[in-house]
Amino acid sequence: MSDRLIGVFFEDINFGADGGLNAELVKNGSFELPPYRLGWKAIGQAELSAGRDAPASSGNPTFLRIKGPADGEAGVSNEGFRGMGLKEGEKYAFSMLARTTAGRSVPVTVRLVSEGGETLAEAEATVKGSAWKPVTADLVPAKTDAKAHLDVLIQSEGPLDIDLVSLYPHDTWQGRPHGLRKDLVQKLADLKPAFFRFPGGCIVEGSELRYRYQWKSTIGPRTERRPLVNRWNTEFQHRLTPDYYQSFDVGFYEYFQLAEDLGAEPLPILNCGMACQFNSSELVPMDELDPYIQDALDLIEFANGPVDSQWGAIRAAMGHPEPFGMKLLGVGNEQWGPDYFERYERFAQVLQQAHPEIELISTSGPFPSGKHFDYAWPILKQIGVPIVDEHCYAMPDWFLREASRYDNYDRSGPQVFMGEYAAQSVAICSPNNRNNLRCAVAEAAFLTGIERNSDVVVMSAYAPLMAHVDAWQWTPDLIWFDNLSSYATPNYYVQQLFSLHRGDVVLPLEIDDPRGSRQPGGRIGIGTFDTAADFRDVTVTRGDRLLLKATDLPAAEALTIEGGEWTTDDGTLHQQTARGDSQALFGDTDWGDCTIRLKVRKQDQQGGIR
Numbered sequence: 222m223s224d225r226l227i228g229v230f231f232e233d234i235n236f237g238a239d240g241g242l243n244a245e246l247v248k249n250g251s252f253e254l255p256p257y258r259l260g261w262k263a264i265g266q267a268e269l270s271a272g273r274d275a276p277a278s279s280g281n282p283t284f285l286r287i288k289g290p291a292d293g294e295a296g297v298s299n300e301g302f303r304g305m306g307l308k309e310g311e312k313y314a315f316s317m318l319a320r321t322t323a324g325r326s327v328p329v330t331v332r333l334v335s336e337g338g339e340t341l342a343e344a345e346a347t348v349k350g351s352a353w354k355p356v357t358a359d360l361v362p363a364k365t366d367a368k369a370h371l372d373v374l375i376q377s378e379g380p381l382d383i384d385l386v387s388l389y390p391h392d393t394w395q396g397r398p399h400g401l402r403k404d405l406v407q408k409l410a411d412l413k414p415a416f417f418r419f420p421g422g423c424i425v426e427g428s429e430l431r432y433r434y435q436w437k438s439t440i441g442p443r444t445e446r447r448p449l450v451n452r453w454n455t456e457f458q459h460r461l462t463p464d465y466y467q468s469f470d471v472g473f474y475e476y477f478q479l480a481e482d483l484g485a486e487p488l489p490i491l492n493c494g495m496a497c498q499f500n501s502s503e504l505v506p507m508d509e510l511d512p513y514i515q516d517a518l519d520l521i522e523f524a525n526g527p528v529d530s531q532w533g534a535i536r537a538a539m540g541h542p543e544p545f546g547m548k549l550l551g552v553g554n555e556q557w558g559p560d561y562f563e564r565y566e567r568f569a570q571v572l573q574q575a576h577p578e579i580e581l582i583s584t585s586g587p588f589p590s591g592k593h594f595d596y597a598w599p600i601l602k603q604i605g606v607p608i609v610d611e612h613c614y615a616m617p618d619w620f621l622r623e624a625s626r627y628d629n630y631d632r633s634g635p636q637v638f639m640g641e642y643a644a645q646s647v648a649i650c651s652p653n654n655r656n657n658l659r660c661a662v663a664e665a666a667f668l669t670g671i672e673r674n675s676d677v678v679v680m681s682a683y684a685p686l687m688a689h690v691d692a693w694q695w696t697p698d699l700i701w702f703d704n705l706s707s708y709a710t711p712n713y714y715v716q717q718l719f720s721l722h723r724g725d726v727v728l729p730l731e732i733d734d735p736r737g738s739r740q741p742g743g744r745i746g747i748g749t750f751d752t753a754a755d756f757r758d759v760t761v762t763r764g765d766r767l768l769l770k771a772t773d774l775p776a777a778e779a780l781t782i783e784g785g786e787w788t789t790d791d792g793t794l795h796q797q798t799a800r801g802d803s804q805a806l807f808g809d810t811d812w813g814d815c816t817i818r819l820k821v822r823k824q825d826q827q828g829g830i831r
């Protein structure tokens with residue numbers, strides 16, 4: 222069995238990074254997000270403005286200027302990520318850069334305030350002169366509060382310029398300053414994942430290319446990392462999170478470090494010159510693809526290169542002279558069609574020559590919408606892709622049925638990475654989906670098939686991984702959390718069960734099937750179905766399923782196949798309808814052993830019968 226079988230896939234969706242894994246409690250502490258005041262509001266008669274003259278950081282040039290009335294308290298308040306989770310008696314490190322005008326002194330109060338308005342902790346400092354200087358304080362809240370906020374106050378006219386405001390708990394994963402939230406990382410560690418796929422997902426692609434994930438802007442000093450709007454900052458599943466951005470506090474270095482902490486192989490995914498095909502058809506022309514491929518070459522050097530190489534030196538300067546031992550690299554996320562294949566091939570030509578030690582993973586588009594997938598596989602096989610990433614969000618019935626999906630898979634082609642999957646309790650992408658037991662059991666059934674066929678399915682991961690209860694865009698998710706605590710779902714325990722108890726070998730198994738010589742879960746072809754004919758007789762036995770595929774159609778053509786009507790030997794007329802882009806599956810019917818008389822109608826999108 223593959224020792225990479227069960228891993229995790231992390232994407233900054235559902236406030237998974239900022240507001241989640243990233244223990245930082247201040248939202249938009251660098252004031253770079255449009256609008257610069259996002260997450261902040263004025264207190265009292267404070268006059269707020271964005272400044273850019275002589276900034277503290279060239280990477281993050283915007284700062285906040287606060288002016289107050291001559292008498293009385295004024296300032297700003299930061300709301301955190303749907304509030305700030307503070308724990309009684311724990312130490313929180315506050316820091317910011319601040320200045321005033323030459324020759325002036327401004328007394329400043331920093332306060333942690335409960336949702337109800339009670340002061341939980343307070344510190345005072347004096348800011349002097351026009352040079353940027355750090356202001357730091359350790360604050361210990363008197364009470365626990367899940368939705369507290371942070372106030373920065375002055376009792377004078379100011380002005381007070383502030384930038385890079387931060388508040389994080391001392392008690393982080395491995396006690397690292399500006400570290401990760403301990404309870405969330407512990408939940409990942411308890412899964413003992415074989416690999417750690419990051420950073421996405423659709424955020425790799427971006428809704429437009431200018432919003433794609435660019436790993437180089439996520440490394441080096443945090444103060445220089447410029448935030449970017451998050452791909453999930455859009456209306457999705459009828460939910461809107463307009464304040465969703467990526468601070469890149471958790472960037473590629475931190476992801477590699479986390480993978481190492483978890484004992485998991487790092488699996489970075491890079492943009493392949495295509496924006497998210499669900500949002501736009503923006504493409505990098507083939508003759509402008511080289512910088513994207515260079516990013517991949519540089520990433521390999523950043524992860525594995527010697528300390529005297531350009532990118533290896535940056536890794537070493539960040540605190541990790543030893544290589545991260547990266548062996549896997551994903552080219553693109555959930556992309557499909559000829560545009561993808563030619564881009565993948567170009568990446569592969571360069572990377573396989575320069576780094577034959579790196580195994581490349583291609584995508585195959587979203588599945589099981591059929592048309593992308595059926596179209597992609599033969600081409601990916603021909604191109605010689607080593608591992609294909611399949612994504613599958615489907616109903617629990619699909620997972621139960623597809624427990625035998627890989628039993629007869631082509632062993633002469635690429636191996637499979639089931640890189641994103643989750644049973645959907647209500648409908649695919651419905652906001653009402655729940656992490657219920659039925660879904661978890663269906664996923665467990667599916668995983669038995671993956672285990673049994675792990676010579677061909679070498680990796681798998683549930684998705685999405687994390688969700689904030691007050692700020693999610695997608696459900697179901699493996700781990701849910703609020704600002705203070707987190708909890709695992711039934712689906713999590715399924716993952717854990719399979720991960721902790723992964724076997725070493727699959728023993729050969731023969732089943733004496735009274736129904737005949739077919740392999741368990743195998744398929745019998747009934748050949749081409751002539752839709753011009755009225756019906757066709759098909760012999761089926763109890764438990765058989767009938768799959769209709771529109772294989773005679775141009776791959777790009779979207780179709781609906783409709784209808785299913787059969788008469789069993791006792792004369793009863795059955796009817797069932799299924800729809801799909803290019804295939805339909807009649808599954809759960811208990812039709813016993815009989816001959817069915819099947820009628821099939823094909824219907825185009827406009828509803829015309831063909």
Ligand code: AHR
Pocket residue numbers: 232234421422423424554555612641684685695
């Ligand atoms: O897991 C959520 C999203 O589902 C991922 O970003 C994308 O790859 C897929 O469509």
